Amino acid sequence: MDHLLKQFVPEARDLLDKSSEALLTLEKNPADGEAINRLFRSVHTLKGTAGIFEIPSFTKLLHAAEDILNLVREDQLALDPELVDQLLAGIDVLAHWVEWLHEKGELPNDAASVGERCVAVYRQRLKASAPAPAAAAVDEAAETGPGANWLATLPEADQLAAVRLLAELGNDARLLAIAYDPDPQCFYNGEDPLFTVKQMPGVLSVAMEWRQDWQTLCEGDPFSCRVRLRVLADASRDAAGELFRYVSEQVDVREVRLAELLSFSVTPLPADSEAIVAQWREDAADHDWMALANAAEQASDREDSIGSSARLIRTLLEAPNPPIDGVVAIIERLGASPEAEPRPGDSPVRQLSEESLGALVLQVQQAIIATEPGSQEWRNRLAAVVETLGRVVYVEFQRDVRDELEQAFEATLAANAAEPLLTALSQILSPAPAIAAEASVSAAAATVDTPRRDGEKVLKVEQSRVDAIMDLVGELVVAKNALPYLARRAENEFGCRELAREIKHQYGALDRISQAMQGAIMHIRMMPVGTLFQRYPRLVRDLSRKLGKDIELVIEGEDTEADKNVIEALSDPLLHIMRNSLDHGIELPDERGAAGKRRTAQIKLKAFQEGDRVCIEVSDDGRGIDPAHIRRKAVEKGLIDEARAAGLNDRESVQLVFMAGFSTRDEASDLSGRGVGMDVVRTTVEHMGGDIALDSEVGRGTRILLRLPLSMAVTRVMMVEVADMLIGIPMDTVIETVRVPKGSLRRFKQAEMFTLREALVPLVRMRERLALPRHEAERDSEAVLVCRLYGAPIGLVVDDFNVGIEVVLKPMTGLLAGLPGYAGTAVLGNGQVLLVLNLKELL
Numbered sequence: 001m002d003h004l005l006k007q008f009v010p011e012a013r014d015l016l017d018k019s020s021e022a023l024l025t026l027e028k029n030p031a032d033g034e035a036i037n038r039l040f041r042s043v044h045t046l047k048g049t050a051g052i053f054e055i056p057s058f059t060k061l062l063h064a065a066e067d068i069l070n071l072v073r074e075d076q077l078a079l080d081p082e083l084v085d086q087l088l089a090g091i092d093v094l095a096h097w098v099e100w101l102h103e104k105g106e107l108p109n110d111a112a113s114v115g116e117r118c119v120a121v122y123r124q125r126l127k128a129s130a131p132a133p134a135a136a137a138v139d140e141a142a143e144t145g146p147g148a149n150w151l152a153t154l155p156e157a158d159q160l161a162a163v164r165l166l167a168e169l170g171n172d173a174r175l176l177a178i179a180y181d182p183d184p185q186c187f188y189n190g191e192d193p194l195f196t197v198k199q200m201p202g203v204l205s206v207a208m209e210w211r212q213d214w215q216t217l218c219e220g221d222p223f224s225c226r227v228r229l230r231v232l233a234d235a236s237r238d239a240a241g242e243l244f245r246y247v248s249e250q251v252d253v254r255e256v257r258l259a260e261l262l263s264f265s266v267t268p269l270p271a272d273s274e275a276i277v278a279q280w281r282e283d284a285a286d287h288d289w290m291a292l293a294n295a296a297e298q299a300s301d302r303e304d305s306i307g308s309s310a311r312l313i314r315t316l317l318e319a320p321n322p323p324i325d326g327v328v329a330i331i332e333r334l335g336a337s338p339e340a341e342p343r344p345g346d347s348p349v350r351q352l353s354e355e356s357l358g359a360l361v362l363q364v365q366q367a368i369i370a371t372e373p374g375s376q377e378w379r380n381r382l383a384a385v386v387e388t389l390g391r392v393v394y395v396e397f398q399r400d401v402r403d404e405l406e407q408a409f410e411a412t413l414a415a416n417a418a419e420p421l422l423t424a425l426s427q428i429l430s431p432a433p434a435i436a437a438e439a440s441v442s443a444a445a446a447t448v449d450t451p452r453r454d455g456e457k458v459l460k461v462e463q464s465r466v467d468a469i470m471d472l473v474g475e476l477v478v479a480k481n482a483l484p485y486l487a488r489r490a491e492n493e494f495g496c497r498e499l500a501r502e503i504k505h506q507y508g509a510l511d512r513i514s515q516a517m518q519g520a521i522m523h524i525r526m527m528p529v530g531t532l533f534q535r536y537p538r539l540v541r542d543l544s545r546k547l548g549k550d551i552e553l554v555i556e557g558e559d560t561e562a563d564k565n566v567i568e569a570l571s572d573p574l575l576h577i578m579r580n581s582l583d584h585g586i587e588l589p590d591e592r593g594a595a596g597k598r599r600t601a602q603i604k605l606k607a608f609q610e611g612d613r614v615c616i617e618v619s620d621d622g623r624g625i626d627p628a629h630i631r632r633k634a635v636e637k638g639l640i641d642e643a644r645a646a647g648l649n650d651r652e653s654v655q656l657v658f659m660a661g662f663s664t665r666d667e668a669s670d671l672s673g674r675g676v677g678m679d680v681v682r683t684t685v686e687h688m689g690g691d692i693a694l695d696s697e698v699g700r701g702t703r704i705l706l707r708l709p710l711s712m713a714v715t716r717v718m719m720v721e722v723a724d725m726l727i728g729i730p731m732d733t734v735i736e737t738v739r740v741p742k743g744s745l746r747r748f749k750q751a752e753m754f755t756l757r758e759a760l761v762p763l764v765r766m767r768e769r770l771a772l773p774r775h776e777a778e779r780d781s782e783a784v785l786v787c788r789l790y791g792a793p794i795g796l797v798v799d800d801f802n803v804g805i806e807v808v809l810k811p812m813t814g815l816l817a818g819l820p821g822y823a824g825t826a827v828l829g830n831g832q833v834l835l836v837l838n839l840k841e842l843l
Helices: 001-030 034-050 056-073 083-105 109-129 149-151 156-169 193-198 239-245 256-265 271-283 287-298 305-317 324-333 354-369 376-397 402-415 417-431 436-437 443-447 463-492 497-525 536-548 565-586 587-595 626-634 642-646 650-658 678-687
Strands: 173-181 203-212 227-233 251-256 526-528 553-556 559-561 599-611 613-620 693-698 701-709 717-724 726-729 734-741 746-748 753-755 761-766 779-791 790-800 800-809 822-827 833-836
Touching: 001 034, 001 083, 001 536, 034 056, 056 083, 056 109, 083 109, 083 536, 149 173, 149 203, 149 693, 156 173, 156 203, 156 256, 156 305, 156 678, 173 193, 173 239, 193 203, 193 227, 203 559, 227 443, 239 251, 256 324, 256 701, 271 287, 287 734, 376 402, 402 417, 463 497, 463 800, 497 565, 526 536, 536 553, 536 565, 553 726, 559 565, 565 599, 565 613, 565 678, 626 650, 626 822, 642 790, 650 693, 678 693, 717 779, 717 790, 717 822, 717 833, 734 790, 753 790, 761 779
Parallel strands: 553 599, 726 833, 761 790
Antiparallel strands: 173 227, 173 251, 203 227, 526 559, 599 613, 613 701, 693 701, 717 726, 717 800, 734 779, 746 753, 753 761, 779 790, 822 833
16 A cells, blocks of 8 residues: 555544534534534545545545535535435445555445445435535536636637637537636645646647636735636547546536537627628628638738638638538628627636746745745745746746745845845746736735744654554663663672662663653553544444434543553443443333433443543443343353352342353344353453443443553563562552461461451462462461452462562463463563463453
């Protein structure tokens, strides 16, 4: 995948997400003008960006969607739920295509057919509304729009060339008259209207027309396209459709036959030409075409309108098969009253020579120079202006002024003012055509206020590069941790206490730097959880409509930040929880009304930070979880026996939903009932080093709380010694370390425990749990690491305590990848591999 496509994919995803969000906002509040503008901008921007790739189905679908949105924005089409469904379906198709582009670099094979079906649906909605949008595709364009009156202003040479071609080709010949009105912001979409027009095959004439809102160069925006282009070409509609396929809503194409072109070409004759016209009419009436040709030849040297008409008649008669009807029509129209004829002077079309256009470009560059000096943006603009000026002057005026422009540029930077470069440009412009006088820019224009963009600068970086930096920081942490070992060796083995002290001092400095680097790179990886939350309004809308429920989604704390990997890993667990809440938790409106509740249910999605943890809370005001029903279903499915079910209290019974294979549904549906869901949620959350809590009250609703580390990049562990081995315990589970006298241990049946602040704490001997040899000698006390597991304390009996350390945890791979009880491994400073335990799996 090329670098442009790599940039396009994330931008397209972001724009499609924004479009969905704005569309859902509009469905709730159709009068929200900002939302419709935001939606239209997202679709328009995506259409412009997609235009640089060969993905016509993608662009055509966006065109059709933009047509719909344009009518909605102009209050000509109501945004009803059916239309929202259709637009969301189109967004889904586009999102699917974006993923194909990401994976394969092209659209799927069925893109054309799928896109045509979507476009057909949109076109049907457009036909049902009035007026029809101007953004019809080129091959479907109606014979409306700017029209072809601009043909009356064609230069005579272009007129004669077109007439000659049509006369030679015969009666069925036709040309294309193309009216191209570029979007004023087309340059920002990567479009070049003039370049596009130059690619048109068979171009006979190009005319330029100013927009009605044209301003002086000092007042206008030099980066806004202010012209319309008119093209006459000998080409097919298919060729025009292919060329303008990415800007089809800006183009009007119509076919022009010889008769229509002649009607634009004939102008009234002066009063003193009655004798000449009378002779032409007599020759035509006698069908004496040779005499008419000779008479036209004699008058063709005149510079007035009689000469233009003579040259036109001569051109027609010189054709292999002269179109006699056309000649007769011209003569009959000669001498018509001026009021009945089109007047070229009334048209805003302006014919400019290449030299005049070159001068106008220089004028625009002069306006760019006259912006507020001193900023980096100003200096960057000046550099681009100097390069453009050098090329334009060389191409248009055959003068090489690059050296003097460079000198003026350096003088401008030194003076921090635009005058030196403006003076040099004025000297360059002095021989330019008189057109420059209409919009000249003086040095005083340097005082024009131009908005400065001093906002935050954003640099988009691929995640792989950030991950690579994070890996290097991890290696730096490992290298830093080797220094304390080196200091101990220097002091104990070599007796160099001063050297050991210096190593420790350098370790402290390196530790501060590495921690700062860790913090900086981890901050780069942080993202607001709102990027995750924004996909759930669509889920709630679609499922609530499918289930016949009326549900309001409330989102809070979307600005809370967490590591990108944590947010991405939360996607599936949250999806399961939201689907369960929608399917199981929320009642139907009638059922809620009968229970005295609001018919509209509420699901709240909330995020907040708690210490070094990010918490995600999902709550609803639905029917809640019935503990008795949960116990009965668990027994029916064979997950627990009746004796155990009878011994569970209500809170413990609710937790049975996390058992693998548990479901309250007797039959599976596309939403639930397969027994795969909440157990996967808990496994995923715990694998990330988090925990999950569930509370529910019958008739009041359910609350689920996920607590996860802010980042999974660096893990702090407590090292303990077990059978001459170092074992790592995640610090987020550790409560405290205690040494328990042998006499304080208690035994109940097969379980050991001790009392800690009037609470019984069960004990687990790590040597036995890890199948390691027992102690050979009795000890007076036991080293106990007290941890919290599932909300309750548990004591791990180890040989001794070591130190807490930050490590970069790597998952186990190969044959050990599926080994339960281990979170991963880390490399210590002395090169030793540290096994880090996953207590929830091990115990």
